[in-house]
Amino acid sequence: MAEIRTDVVIIGAGTAGLSAAIYTQRAGKQAIVLEGESYGGQIINTLDVENYPGIKHISGFDFATGLYEQAQDLGAKIEMESALQIIDNGKEKIVKTKENDYIAGAVILATGVKRRELGIENEKELTGKGVSYCATCDGAFYRKKDVAVNGGGNTALEDAEFLTRFCNKVYLIHRRDQFRADVAEVKKITDKPNIELVLNSTIDELQTGEDGKLNGVETVDKVTGEKRVLPVSGLFVAIGQVPSNQAFGDVVALDDAGYIKAGEDTKTSAPGIFAAGDCRTKQVRQLATAASDGAVAALAACAYIEE
Numbered sequence: 001m002a003e004i005r006t007d008v009v010i011i012g013a014g015t016a017g018l019s020a021a022i023y024t025q026r027a028g029k030q031a032i033v034l035e036g037e038s039y040g041g042q043i044i045n046t047l048d049v050e051n052y053p054g055i056k057h058i059s060g061f062d063f064a065t066g067l068y069e070q071a072q073d074l075g076a077k078i079e080m081e082s083a084l085q086i087i088d089n090g091k092e093k094i095v096k097t098k099e100n101d102y103i104a105g106a107v108i109l110a111t112g113v114k115r116r117e118l119g120i121e122n123e124k125e126l127t128g129k130g131v132s133y134c135a136t137c138d139g140a141f142y143r144k145k146d147v148a149v150n151g152g153g154n155t156a157l158e159d160a161e162f163l164t165r166f167c168n169k170v171y172l173i174h175r176r177d178q179f180r181a182d183v184a185e186v187k188k189i190t191d192k193p194n195i196e197l198v199l200n201s202t203i204d205e206l207q208t209g210e211d212g213k214l215n216g217v218e219t220v221d222k223v224t225g226e227k228r229v230l231p232v233s234g235l236f237v238a239i240g241q242v243p244s245n246q247a248f249g250d251v252v253a254l255d256d257a258g259y260i261k262a263g264e265d266t267k268t269s270a271p272g273i274f275a276a277g278d279c280r281t282k283q284v285r286q287l288a289t290a291a292s293d294g295a296v297a298a299l300a301a302c303a304y305i306e307e
């Protein structure tokens with residue numbers, strides 16, 4: 001275990017974290033970015049980004065790679081280590097990973113969100129054996145097969161539309177009779193011949209075949225109580241997101257849902273610790289707002305160190 005000193009430690013190499021790294025480096029301070037999985041965050045597996053100002057169309061991978069390379073070229077160090085704990089000693093903060101202790105004057109939390117799980121029996125056992133949380137990552141395994149998507153927001157509808165391109169049939173299971181998704185996303189699925197809407201329904205059972213893989217999803221109609229088994233080999237869960245800030249709840253205040261309490265100035269309850277991107281309390285969770293938070297947090301962190 002080594003002690004590594006730097007100006008700013010940034011936790012998370014998604015859009016917010018990498019934007020913060022770019023602004024920290026440009027302000028003349030050294031940033032170390034810690035990333036527990038792979039750089040880029042949530043957007044990495046998205047095929048089409050069409051609402052980032054100034055870029056008409058780009059894949060999520062190219063977008064994330066551009067940010068990563070820009071941060072690295074400016075001298076930011078990006079380490080593939082999970083941040084496990086922050087010890088706040090006032091003007092000195094220690095971020096602990098399994099491998100090292102990072103000591104910095106300021107910390108930016110940019111931990112994003114993860115997809116919410118269904119929370120039903122067999123889900124964990126069947127993850128990777130039919131149950132997936134990423135259609136763009138795993139969809140290709142279900143070519144010409146019947147699959148289901150669960151959810152009613154933009155991600156669920158995008159996933160369903162994407163899967164209709166090569167799956168035999170896509171059931172879209174949603175607990176209400178109206179979608180939360182944007183009108184543009186609803187329009188994209190409306191006339192697809194191989195999609196069936198299963199509305200007002202929730203999933204109450206995941207069925208396992210003899211091969212140990214998913215072979216059916218039982219739904220229950222919330223209005224009639226009727227149960228139905230959909231014979232699918234893939235289920236893509238897209239029922240919202242959850243933050244993963246529990247490890248830092250002893251140093252920064254979290255709201256009831258687990259988001260870090262911070263306003264547009266990205267300041268948390270702890271001086272010198274900032275929260276940027278989807279991990280903080282906010283209305284709009286998008287790339288543009290994550291990048292904006294990254295810039296604000298970096299400049300605030302640099303100013304804090306100078307105080």
Ligand SMILES: Cc1cc2nc3c(=O)[nH]c(=O)nc-3n(C[C@H](O)[C@H](O)[C@H](O)COP(=O)(O)OP(=O)(O)OC[C@H]3O[C@@H](n4cnc5c(N)ncnc54)[C@H](O)[C@@H]3O)c2cc1C
Pocket residue numbers: 011012013014015016017034035036037038039040041042043046048049050051052081082083084110111112113114155244276277278279285286287288290
């Ligand atoms: C399918 C999908 C499509 C989307 N499409 C669009 C779109 O077209 N346009 C748009 O504007 N937005 C889109 N979004 C939303 C956008 O991706 C998010 O708003 C944005 O990624 C938020 O960036 P972030 O940096 O705050 O968080 P994230 O992208 O979630 O990045 C957080 C990073 O922190 C890492 N991390 C978490 N905890 C730790 C820890 N303890 N230690 C180290 N690393 C950690 C994670 O591994 C992750 O890499 C989409 C989201 C999804 C899921």
